[in-house]
Amino acid sequence: MTTVQSGGGVELLEKLGNGPDGKPPLGCMQCGLCAGSCPLGTAMEFPPRKLILQASAGNLDKVLSSPSLWMCVACYTCSQRCPRGIELTDGLWPALRDAAMQQGFQPPTELQETFQNIFKYGNTLGKSARQRLDWAKDLDVRVLDLSKEPRPVEVLWLVGCYPSYYPRNQVVTRAFARILTELGTVWGVLGAKEKAIGECDRMFGEEGLFETLVEENRKLLDKQQFAKIVVLDPHAYRALQNFYPRFEAWYPVQHYTQFLAERLEQLKPLMVKPVAATVAYHDNCCLGRRCGCYDPPRSLLDLVPGLKRVEMANNRENALCCGGGGGGMWLDSHIVAHGGRRLSDDRVRQAAETGADTLVVSCPYELPRFEDAAKVTGLQGRLAVRDIIELLAESMDLGERSVA
Amino acid sequence: MKIAVVVRQVPDLIEPLEIDASGAALDLSSASFIVNESDDHALEQAILLKEAGGATVDVVALDFGDVDNTLYTAAAKGADRIFKVPLEGLPPPPRATAALLAEAIKPLAADLVLVGVQAHDELDGGVSPFLAAALGLPYVGVIRGVKAGPEPGMVTVCKEFPGAVMARMKVKLPAVLGILGADQPPRYVSVSRIRAAMKSTQFEERAVPTPPPEPLLSVCRLYPPVSGSRAEMLAGSEADVAARIAEILAEKGLVK
Numbered sequence: 001m002t003t004v005q006s007g008g009g010v011e012l013l014e015k016l017g018n019g020p021d022g023k024p025p026l027g028c029m030q031c032g033l034c035a036g037s038c039p040l041g042t043a044m045e046f047p048p049r050k051l052i053l054q055a056s057a058g059n060l061d062k063v064l065s066s067p068s069l070w071m072c073v074a075c076y077t078c079s080q081r082c083p084r085g086i087e088l089t090d091g092l093w094p095a096l097r098d099a100a101m102q103q104g105f106q107p108p109t110e111l112q113e114t115f116q117n118i119f120k121y122g123n124t125l126g127k128s129a130r131q132r133l134d135w136a137k138d139l140d141v142r143v144l145d146l147s148k149e150p151r152p153v154e155v156l157w158l159v160g161c162y163p164s165y166y167p168r169n170q171v172v173t174r175a176f177a178r179i180l181t182e183l184g185t186v187w188g189v190l191g192a193k194e195k196a197i198g199e200c201d202r203m204f205g206e207e208g209l210f211e212t213l214v215e216e217n218r219k220l221l222d223k224q225q226f227a228k229i230v231v232l233d234p235h236a237y238r239a240l241q242n243f244y245p246r247f248e249a250w251y252p253v254q255h256y257t258q259f260l261a262e263r264l265e266q267l268k269p270l271m272v273k274p275v276a277a278t279v280a281y282h283d284n285c286c287l288g289r290r291c292g293c294y295d296p297p298r299s300l301l302d303l304v305p306g307l308k309r310v311e312m313a314n315n316r317e318n319a320l321c322c323g324g325g326g327g328g329m330w331l332d333s334h335i336v337a338h339g340g341r342r343l344s345d346d347r348v349r350q351a352a353e354t355g356a357d358t359l360v361v362s363c364p365y366e367l368p369r370f371e372d373a374a375k376v377t378g379l380q381g382r383l384a385v386r387d388i389i390e391l392l393a394e395s396m397d398l399g400e401r402s403v404a
Numbered sequence: 405m406k407i408a409v410v411v412r413q414v415p416d417l418i419e420p421l422e423i424d425a426s427g428a429a430l431d432l433s434s435a436s437f438i439v440n441e442s443d444d445h446a447l448e449q450a451i452l453l454k455e456a457g458g459a460t461v462d463v464v465a466l467d468f469g470d471v472d473n474t475l476y477t478a479a480a481k482g483a484d485r486i487f488k489v490p491l492e493g494l495p496p497p498p499r500a501t502a503a504l505l506a507e508a509i510k511p512l513a514a515d516l517v518l519v520g521v522q523a524h525d526e527l528d529g530g531v532s533p534f535l536a537a538a539l540g541l542p543y544v545g546v547i548r549g550v551k552a553g554p555e556p557g558m559v560t561v562c563k564e565f566p567g568a569v570m571a572r573m574k575v576k577l578p579a580v581l582g583i584l585g586a587d588q589p590p591r592y593v594s595v596s597r598i599r600a601a602m603k604s605t606q607f608e609e610r611a612v613p614t615p616p617p618e619p620l621l622s623v624c625r626l627y628p629p630v631s632g633s634r635a636e637m638l639a640g641s642e643a644d645v646a647a648r649i650a651e652i653l654a655e656k657g658l659v660k
Contacts, residue, residue, distance in 0.1 A: 035582060101594040112592040120438065121418065121429030128418045 006172065009055035009063075012099060016091050018066045025092050026352045027084045028052045029190040034078035034088060039321055039346075044068035048078045048088050051096070058151065064100040066340045069093075070108050074203050075343075076289045076328025083155035089290075090203075090242075091325070097205025105205065108334040111327055118213070119266035119380070122195035123161040124329075133268055135163070135170040140399055141181040145191035148223055155259070157224035160233040161196050162364040169364050174400065175393035176232065176256065183266060183394060187230075193220055197231075197322035199239035203326030214247045221251060228252040230259045232389075234287035234363050235325065241291075255287055258361050259390065261296030267303055268388065272396040274306025278382075278390070279354035282347065284363040297362050300388050301348055304395045310354045312347075324365040348383060353375065358384045360391065405459040405552060405577070408504055408514035409628060410535070411478065412495070413437040413469030414525050428623040432494065437464065437469030439477075442520025448586035449550050450518050451482045460484045463612070464508050466491045473608075479601040480593040487512075487610045497619040498526050502534030508610040509539060514578065515558060521545050521582035528542045528620045532582035544575055545582030 012027045028049070035047035044056060045068040054063050063069060072093045086092070086388040101107060107115070117126035136143040146153065157180070163173040180187045198213035221229075229251050260267065272355040283300060285292045296318045301309050314320045323332070323343030332342055348370055351359040352382050359370055370385040393399070405546040415421065415430065424431035425436045447492065450461045462574045466470050475486050489508045495501050510519060519532045529562045536543030542644040549562040554574065564584060575581070636643045636652075 045565055098594070098596070101592075102596065106592055115592065115595075121417075126418060128420075130419065206596075208599050210595055212599070237583070249544055 002323050005081060009058050010220050012095060013056055015096055023402055024043055025052050025086050028054060028086060029084060031083060033081050033083065034238055036043045037081050039075060039343055040071050040318050040335065040340045044071055049154065064103060064105050065136045069096060069100055070331060071335050071338065072326065072342055073321060073323045073328030075285045075321035075341065080289050083327065094203055094205045098207050098320050101205060108331060110206060110330045110333060114330045115201060118196050118201060119209055123165065125161055125165045126198060127165045132164045132194055135173045138175060139174055141177050143177060144188035146188040147191045147193035150224065150227040152326060153188045154227045155185050155230050155379040156224055157187050157189050158194060158197065158229055158231050158236060158350045159189055160231060160236055160364055163232045166368065168367050172387040173397065174391045176389045178398040179268045179389065179396065181395055182398060183263060190220060199235035199237040199240045200327045202243055214244055214249055232364055234284050238286050238290060253291065257296040257300060258293060261299050264299060264303060271303050271305055273397050274393055275304050275395050276306050279355050279358040279360045280312050280351045281359045282361045282366060283316055284366060285325050287322050287362060288319055289317055297388055301360060301394060304391050307391065310356050312350050312354055313348065322347055322366050322369050324369050330364050331342060342373065344369040345377050348373040348377055348379055348382060352383050353377050358386055360386055360388055361378060362388050405516060406512065406514045407450045407453060407459050407464045407516045407518060408464055408509050408512050409447050410519040411443040411447060411463055411465045411474055412440045412523055414440045414475060414523050423626050428626055434447060436575065438521040439474040440520050440521055442583055444516040444590045445518060445586040446520050446583040447481065448588065448590040449583055452550060452584050452587055454549060462487060462512050462514065466495050467505065468495050475603060475607060476598050476601045478607040480597040481591060486605060486607050488607045489612055497528050498531045499534050499620065501511040501615050502531050502538050502550060503617055504612050505535055506538030516577055517541065517580040518583050519580065521584045530614055532580065536580035539579050539580060541580050543580045544573065545568065546584050547581045548585045549587040550581060557605060631640050
């Protein structure tokens with residue numbers, strides 16, 4: 001992350017070019033593909049193209065004080081389409097937000113609360129660390145808490161904040177515990193010691209908070225013996241894969257779809273119950289557009305007997321964003337107040353247009369986001385939202401049914 | 405203007421509160437602590453006065469309950485000096501806490517002392533008026549906003565009364581103000597700035613010799629509220645429920 005003094009737009013853009021996030025924004029030729037592709041570009045005072053123009057003209061304060069600085073939800077479309085390969089999402093936006101906070105500009109209040117929750121409690125929801133393992137209460141499989149009983153494991157599962165605390169997500173979390181156990185994996189969790197990985201802070205320019213979390217997580221992870229880390233959250237996957245190594249913190253990590261897709265042959269005979277559903281899979285931006293992981297989730301869905309899979313008009317690298325990435329999860333009110341809209345509403349409508357009865361996701365933010373969107377758009381009852389894990393667990397006949 | 409601000413750490417209510425073996429006190433051994441909300445507003449108000457022109461801000465705190473994080477945050481927000489009062493064990497009840505704080509604040513010769521008007525662990529009264537009494541200074545409480553002036557040696561405050569009545573008052577300094585809310589919500593400072601403050605800030609210790617006064621009251625028993633059964637559960641269609649709610653509101657005289 002690069003920090004600058006007021007007015008130093010060119011300096012900032014130059015420094016960014018020397019950083020780990022790709023080519024210099026000063027190479028921008030103002031083609032406008034970024035702004036035209038941005039799902040919230042029409043609502044932004046400074047979409048990416050204008051942002052670079054103003055910053056390079058030295059009008060940094062204008063950019064830093066604008067509400068549009070806090071409207072990017074990290075869908076990565078601009079970064080993916082930029083013909084000059086400029087890393088806008090991972091590089092420019094976080095750097096400008098960091099610069100804004102360094103100069104005393106306040107981030108939106110709902111985001112401040114989330115940052116403070118992470119700083120104080122180690123989770124985005126402001127819950128007690130002691131309740132982090134509550135999802136495992138009365139579970140029918142054994143959950144090994146490695147922070148209490150350290151031992152070598154094949155999989156260290158970093159459960160994540162929403163999957164640990166949010167009731168709807170806990171259904172998926174419990175199902176994944178059952179699947180891991182059914183597969184015979186030796187796995188464990190960090191229980192009350194686990195902390196947020198911090199991707200949302202980094203993307204929102206809270207670099208100091210991110211560094212604090214990297215330090216704390218390193219201390220925790222370095223004490224454990226594991227072959228790999230598995231996460232439910234694509235953002236945590238991305239952070240461990242790409243941002244932690246910048247602090248010399250290297251850990252082998254897989255998103256759960258990648259972990260399970262390596263075990264298709266083992267899973268296949270376990271799919272004993274047909275699931276009668278027509279499903280549309282939502283490529284989340286972080287796993288899909290950013291990391292290019294499109295096929296593993298689909299290959300898992302194709303294992304489920306009785307399941308019919310359809311594609312939405314926008315899929316794979318052209319998928320629409322749920323609006324929750326990089327901190328957007330907490331910014332709906334800010335975005336709507338400044339002329340934007342909830343992108344998840346667009347996405348559930350598109351899912352319904354395919355005739356699917358179920359929108360399938362593989363990111364913990366999306367269950368609450370899309371279920372809320374289904375209520376708002378009047379699709380509740382017609383369109384269920386379920387995680388891939390829930391469909392697999394149902395077909396494997398593992399315990400409780402989803403609440404969908 | 406020289407401003408002294410009191411910040412206190414209070415038990416964080418995200419953890420379930422437990423009663424200890426004596427049955428008359430909370431078990432704070434596994435509690436976590438956060439800054440008292442109205443003290444956080446007092447600090448914000450002090451920083452706003454500093455930014456508006458010419459004030460210095462000294463922060464005074466009892467050394468208790470992870471107070472360092474709160475104090476580094478105060479430094480990152482713009483506090484000039486930070487004083488910690490060493491403490492053995494838990495903070496004493498409010499009158500005694502006020503006596504300790506007063507001893508630490510006196511040498512600062514502050515024109516204005518800002519302290520949160522309430523804290524959720526206050527038992528035998530509020531710290532803020534006791535503090536004014538211990539300092540021998542005038543006191544105005546339940547303040548929602550402070551401006552310097554209109555004349556030198558004076559501040560103008562907005563005081564809240566019951567029934568949403570507000571008063572604007574001129575207060576001659578020196579004085580103690582019990583702050584309910586600052587002119588704006590406490591600001592966010594990025595963790596980078598807090599980390600920078602951790603490296604650059606030195607706390608000053610203010611050992612206080614005064615033996616704390618005995619509490620005026622003692623707790624006989626502490627227990628969770630007993631749940632009653634006088635709630636009326638409304639059932640039926642939306643229209644039935646709405647009609648019944650309207651009836652209840654009318655019965656209670658809340659609507660006419």
